[in-house]
Amino acid sequence: MWKLATTALSAAASFSTLVTADPLSNCIENDVCFQVGVPTASASSGQGNIYYQMRASTRYSWVAIGQGDQMAGANIFVMYANGRGNVTVSARAGRGHIMPQADSSVQIQLLAGSGVSSDGKTMVANFVCSNCQRWGGGQMSLSSTTADYIGAYLVGQAPSNGASTSASIGQHDSHAAWQFDLTRATIANNANPYVTSSGSGSGSGSGSGSGNGVTQISSGTSTTRLIMIHGIIMTVVMVVLYPLGSLLMPLVGSWIVHGGVQVVAFLLMWAGFGIGYVASRSTVGFGATHTIFGTVIVALFGIQPFLGFAHHAYYKKHLQRGVISHAHIWYGRAIMVLGVVNGGLGLQLAGSDDAFVIAYSVVAAVMFVAYVAAKGFGVLRKRRRAGLSSGSGASGEQIRSKEQTSHVSPAGSYGGR
Numbered sequence: 502m503w504k505l506a507t508t509a510l511s512a513a514a515s516f517s518t519l520v521t522a523d524p525l526s527n528c529i530e531n532d533v534c535f536q537v538g539v540p541t542a543s544a545s546s547g548q549g550n551i552y553y554q555m556r557a558s559t560r561y562s563w564v565a566i567g568q569g570d571q572m573a574g575a576n577i578f579v580m581y582a583n584g585r586g587n588v589t590v591s592a593r594a595g596r597g598h599i600m601p602q603a604d605s606s607v608q609i610q611l612l613a614g615s616g617v618s619s620d621g622k623t624m625v626a627n628f629v630c631s632n633c634q635r636w637g638g639g640q641m642s643l644s645s646t647t648a649d650y651i652g653a654y655l656v657g658q659a660p661s662n663g664a665s666t667s668a669s670i671g672q673h674d675s676h677a678a679w680q681f682d683l684t685r686a687t688i689a690n691n692a693n694p695y696v697t698s699s700g701s702g703s704g705s706g707s708g709s710g711s712g713n714g715v716t717q718i719s720s721g722t723s724t725t726r727l728i729m730i731h732g733i734i735m736t737v738v739m740v741v742l743y744p745l746g747s748l749l750m751p752l753v754g755s756w757i758v759h760g761g762v763q764v765v766a767f768l769l770m771w772a773g774f775g776i777g778y779v780a781s782r783s784t785v786g787f788g789a790t791h792t793i794f795g796t797v798i799v800a801l802f803g804i805q806p807f808l809g810f811a812h813h814a815y816y817k818k819h820l821q822r823g824v825i826s827h828a829h830i831w832y833g834r835a836i837m838v839l840g841v842v843n844g845g846l847g848l849q850l851a852g853s854d855d856a857f858v859i860a861y862s863v864v865a866a867v868m869f870v871a872y873v874a875a876k877g878f879g880v881l882r883k884r885r886r887a888g889l890s891s892g893s894g895a896s897g898e899q900i901r902s903k904e905q906t907s908h909v910s911p912a913g914s915y916g917g918r
């Protein structure tokens with residue numbers, strides 16, 4: 502009996518040395534990596550020290566890891582350069598989609614091996630947290646096989662008061678979520694695992710194998726790409742194609758060219774809407790002004806092609822504009838303006854680069870001027886032609902005379918509206 506017990510004990514002991522591994526690592530970008538190491542003592546008692554490392558390029562303004570599956574309720578650690586060759590790690594409480602505020606109840610300490618590398622390219626934070634099994638917004642078992650983590654980063658300059666734990670930081674460019682199997686992150690000693698015994702080194706590298714003990718939940722990169730595609734499609738539709746299709750009407754005077762361009766734009770718009778909708782579900786949700794307003798505008802566009810066809814049918818019959826014509830023209834212009842404005846809201850929501858915002862505004866302005874110029878040109882040309890006939894009412898419809906003459910009677914019959 503006694504012998505059996507000791508055999509079991511030594512088996513357990515050798516097992517426990519077997520499972521003692523290296524810290525686990527997860528890189529959410531090539532140059533943004535996080536590690537976690539849990540001393541066996543902490544894992545077995547359910548409380549105590551847990552050792553983190555954040556390693557990132559200094560091209561980032563900040564990078565952060567958080568315990569939790571979303572911002573709200575997460576126990577977040579933000580790293581940024583402190584302007585003195587070292588880094589600040591700021592423990593913050595996630596409260597939702599707003600800047601997390603410093604949380605002094607979380608006990609952390611920066612350890613050896615932290616700092617900005619001598620070539621200025623890399624920043625590393627090795628730190629220990631002594632009460633991270635529980636925090637204001639939640640808790641986490643130190644022996645969980647599915648411990649929820651989030652990460653995020655922002656590219657850019659370090660915060661101006663980087664030495665302060667309450668420095669104000671900008672919104673991330675991207676974020677990710679994953680789970681660590683903490684039973685594979687156990688370390689034998691309750692000590693900084695990221696430095697070699699010879700002194701402050703670069704840390705123990707990439708942890709135990711690729712993907713071992715790490716389950717990816719989401720990476721912000723895929724939605725970032727979706728949002729970019731959505732933004733590009735919607736910009737092309739609202740800022741280029743719809744105005745282009747509209748200016749072609751007075752310029753070319755062919756309802757087929759106009760209607761054709763607008764129908765292509767219309768179909769693209771619905772594709773852009775679908776992509777925006779999918780992207781919104783994993784980001785802002787459906788409740789943002791941009792998404793609600795955008796959905797309303799896209800729906801308002803829904804009847805515009807029908808108004809166009811209705812006008813065309815009306816015109817063929819009466820050879821002049823009717824209420825339906827003015828509805829198509831003015832309703833069209835109004836929703837086009839709303840669409841361009843909503844693109845601006847989208848850029849704001851996405852916190853887009855100034856370059857993109859400037860490009861968007863410039864193209865929008867150019868298209869506006871081109872539309873007005875084409876309109877003026879069309880009106881002038883029509884006046885000149887009207888001078889030869891009887892018409893005094895300057896109407897855009899008359900520009901279509903070339904096309905209309907082919908299947909309607911003589912040109913002289915185009916009166917006013």
Ligand code: HEM
Nearest residue numbers: 565567571572598599600651652653670671672676784785
């Ligand atoms: C100024 C600071 C911050 C602001 C204003 C902010 C704002 C937002 C907003 C608006 C969203 C939803 C849209 C989107 O997905 O992009 C979001 C999502 C997210 N953020 Fe932040 N954030 C900030 C800091 C952080 C930090 C420090 C982390 C650290 C890990 C983080 C992690 C996440 C994650 C994982 C999501 C997706 C899950 C969720 O919706 O909560 N954020 N944030």
Ligand code: HEM
Nearest residue numbers: 729732735777778781792795796840843844847848851853
């Ligand atoms: C008039 C219609 C719309 C236009 C012109 C438009 C345009 C844009 C633009 C230009 C951006 C910025 C993209 C970037 O900077 O990469 C954007 C972002 C976005 N749009 Fe739209 N959009 C429209 C409608 C919608 C609709 C109906 C939805 C969803 C139902 C939607 C969802 C989004 C989302 C989720 C973002 C990203 C916001 C973020 O990064 O947090 N958009 N949109």
Ligand code: HEM
Nearest residue numbers: 747750751756760763805806809810813830833834897898
């Ligand atoms: C979403 C799609 C559409 C939009 C945004 C749109 C927009 C416009 C706008 C702004 C004008 C006024 C052009 C000007 O200033 O001279 C116009 C005129 C016109 N549209 Fe459309 N349109 C669309 C679809 C169509 C379609 C599918 C047809 C097809 C039959 C059509 C037929 C016409 C015609 C015949 C005119 C000339 C009206 C006149 O000058 O009296 N439109 N459209």
Ligand SMILES: *[C@@H]1O[C@H](CO)[C@@H](O)[C@H](O)[C@H]1NC(C)=O
Nearest residue numbers: 587611612613614615616617
């Ligand atoms: C950064 O600060 C930590 C903690 O005070 C220290 O151990 C480390 O050596 C510092 N790094 C540099 C590069 O000064």
